[in-house]
Amino acid sequence: MASKKSASTVSKKNCPKTLDDHIFFGLTLNDEQKEFRDAIWSNDYDIIFANAKAGTGKTLIAVATAKLLVEYGRFDKAHYIVSPVMNGINGYLPGSITDKEMPYYMPLCDALAKLGDFPEKIIDPKSGFWITPSSHVYLRGINLENSVIIIDEAQNFYTDELKKVLTRVCSTTKVIVIGHSGQIDLVKNKENSGFVRYIEHFRECPRCKICELTVNYRGWISQHADLLEL
Numbered sequence: 001m002a003s004k005k006s007a008s009t010v011s012k013k014n015c016p017k018t019l020d021d022h023i024f025f026g027l028t029l030n031d032e033q034k035e036f037r038d039a040i041w042s043n044d045y046d047i048i049f050a051n052a053k054a055g056t057g058k059t060l061i062a063v064a065t066a067k068l069l070v071e072y073g074r075f076d077k078a079h080y081i082v083s084p085v086m087n088g089i090n091g092y093l094p095g096s097i098t099d100k101e102m103p104y105y106m107p108l109c110d111a112l113a114k115l116g117d118f119p120e121k122i123i124d125p126k127s128g129f130w131i132t133p134s135s136h137v138y139l140r141g142i143n144l145e146n147s148v149i150i151i152d153e154a155q156n157f158y159t160d161e162l163k164k165v166l167t168r169v170c171s172t173t174k175v176i177v178i179g180h181s182g183q184i185d186l187v188k189n190k191e192n193s194g195f196v197r198y199i200e201h202f203r204e205c206p207r208c209k210i211c212e213l214t215v216n217y218r219g220w221i222s223q224h225a226d227l228l229e230l
Helices: 031-041 058-071 097-114 119-123 159-166 195-202 220-226
Strands: 047-052 077-082 131-135 147-151 174-179 208-213
Touching: 031 047, 031 058, 031 208, 047 058, 047 195, 058 077, 058 097, 058 131, 058 147, 058 174, 077 097, 097 119, 097 131, 119 131, 147 159, 159 195, 174 195, 195 208
Parallel strands: 047 174, 047 208, 077 131, 077 147, 147 174
Antiparallel strands: none
């Protein structure tokens, strides 16, 4: 993926039907990335899965497209949801819930910085920022409405955890589920990851789109390392 060319200026009026001619934050996308972006933007799909290798830009594209969906007024806000997968072996960390979970928000922070946004705003719940990060832990009983939902590193959700998140979703949302089935970090029973199971569960649903991103832009070391099967 090429680097940014210039900042994006977005008008909330005249929402484009497609992003083919949109500056899209100056990012140059390959065909797979465009298909992923366009699936998120399309009114034809309510849930989009991306099984994407390392370094393919999956989080950046998801966050960038979600930002436009909010800025153009198609949704009220966005939620970024992760699984604190390593907490079970790292022990209890000091600080607030945000402090404990902040390491899992770093992909979001990196994406926001690349888009010229302000990652520090996610820390303050009173900031009114367009996207709010959280883990799945505290979602029981919550209704996710009028929002874009990004579930990141979804391979690290056990099936019941991913079910908990997806069953919080109301019909007024758009859901983006991104992960890498080749890099599951679950401490126990990796085979109980819900990511691939839910891809197959939704595969035949007409309002679901399943994408794959295969080009790793980080360089040959990352590319070669990702080829080793675990």
